Amino acid sequence: MASITSRAAVLTQFNHPLELMELDVAAPRSDEIRVRLVATGICHTDIAMISGELPAGLPAVLGHEGAGVVEAVGSDVSTHAAGDHVVLSYAHCGHCENCSDGYPGYCDEFLSRNFECCRPDGSSAYCGPTPVKSHFFGQSSFAGHVVCSPRNAVKVSKDIPLDLACPLGCGIMTGAGTVMNAQKVRPGSSVAVFGAGAVGLSSVMAAKVCGATQITAVDLHAQRLDLAKELGATDVHQSTGTDTDRGALSAIAPRGFDYIVDTTGNMALIKAAMGHLGKRGHFALISAAPGVELELQANPILMAGQTIQGVIEGESVPSVFIPKLIELYRLGQFPIDKLVTYFPFEKINLAIDASMDGSAVKPVLRF
Ligand SMILES: [Zn+2]
Ligand SMILES: [Zn+2]
Structure with missing residues (x-):
């Protein structure tokens, strides 16, 4: 050839x-x-x-x-x-x-x-x-x-x-796979997604497919939050970038969220977001630049039985997962x-x- x-x-x-x-x-x-x-x-x-x-x-x-x-x-x-x-x-x-x-x-x-x-x-x-x-x-x-x-x-x-x-x-598989494959979000649960770019919005769509009944999107930009609502978010919060507006998120989920997906890689935001994770909650970390350190208090994580998990490419086997996402698109669910x-x-x-x-x-x- x-x-x-x-x-x-x-x-x-x-x-x-x-x-x-x-x-x-x-x-x-x-x-x-x-x-x-x-x-x-x-x-x-x-x-x-x-x-x-x-x-x-x-x-x-x-x-x-x-x-x-x-x-x-x-x-x-x-x-x-x-x-x-x-x-x-x-x-x-x-x-x-x-x-x-x-x-x-x-x-x-x-x-x-x-x-x-x-x-x-x-x-x-x-x-x-x-x-x-x-x-x-x-x-x-x-x-x-x-x-x-x-x-x-x-x-x-x-x-x-x-x-x-x-x-x-890559991007859409990462956002959807984190929710579907790594977190295995349960029907009736609450999910918060930090960052409503392509990855985060894919997490929002996937949370809806999984049957989460409270889906909160957090982003800096109002127009992305409008899109998040169109795609299945039940609540949105416009963040200031470094804090998560504790009062607003606590009002949405007083007992904390069952699942949180961070797509921002912003360590200050991740630290604040951890404060909104419920007992036995699962936090997925899917973006972090090399060399960045994440400082968290260990005891509250231990006492609440929480899980923090790094997730690469949505833990997807592409040859299995991509055709599934295509099927969901065909059904109008993705x-x-x-x-x-x-x-x-x-x-x-x-x-x-x-x-x-x-x-x-x-x-x-x-x-
Ligand atoms: Zn990529
Ligand atoms: Zn290998």
Whole structure:
């Protein structure tokens, strides 16, 4: 098989706009597939990489919510065929203890396979005037074509629009999976979600699906709280950013919430939010920058039998969970279309700005 050329948005300098350029895309190896992308979401982890918060060699192609059509498969691949529609998700090794146990988000090789921007052997699939790093989250989807492992390409039915399904690969799966897979929210319970971006709003939708009867969304922006109400929040609270307005949240849930999901990664807010967790309550921590410390008093947690759990990628097995979310969308119970704002791929820098200023909840780029 020969290599092809494809248009990509390349990070050449931290804190600078991505540069559009034609790259050489290597032919898939015997255990890989090549996917022609139809769309890709933009996730906050992409933006963190652009701002240099996370270490990666440059130049690199980011993007990790791609969806498209399989164009070519390596000779050893039997699970996928040309023409399959796929949603790309995070990379995992498939054979370590946690992968084997159904928890690929805690794969022994999670960090290296998702953040080092290369294949496990250190090689790249992209080349421009100089070599360009590929395989961010096993995909690097800010490009018209990607080469990836079939393990992180989830086959989906051809009647679901790929430009709607793409963010299921990370952000939406993370928010929904935290509530459904990690917390296993019980019918009739109370849930508070801090941060009403794409991840938090997905948690709100999932809490409703699980039958929670009190769902509270907390955010800085009134328009996001309006959307949260539309998606199932029974109560909303407009936060000031660092405190949680103890009185207002206590009025909503005087005995504390059964479940809290924090999507903000703001440690002061997390500390305050812990004060609103009920007895035997479960607190899911799904965002935290490296090196940040969280200070909490241990005794109240002990006396209340509370659980604080870190959750990666919604504890989802993508090949199982993504089709389930698609089914819920079809039934009208998981309206992801309300989160999405579309941009042409060439407007990627505009879409990133719209994500950062909050004007787009989930920007999706169409190729
Ligand atoms: Zn593994
Ligand atoms: Zn992500």
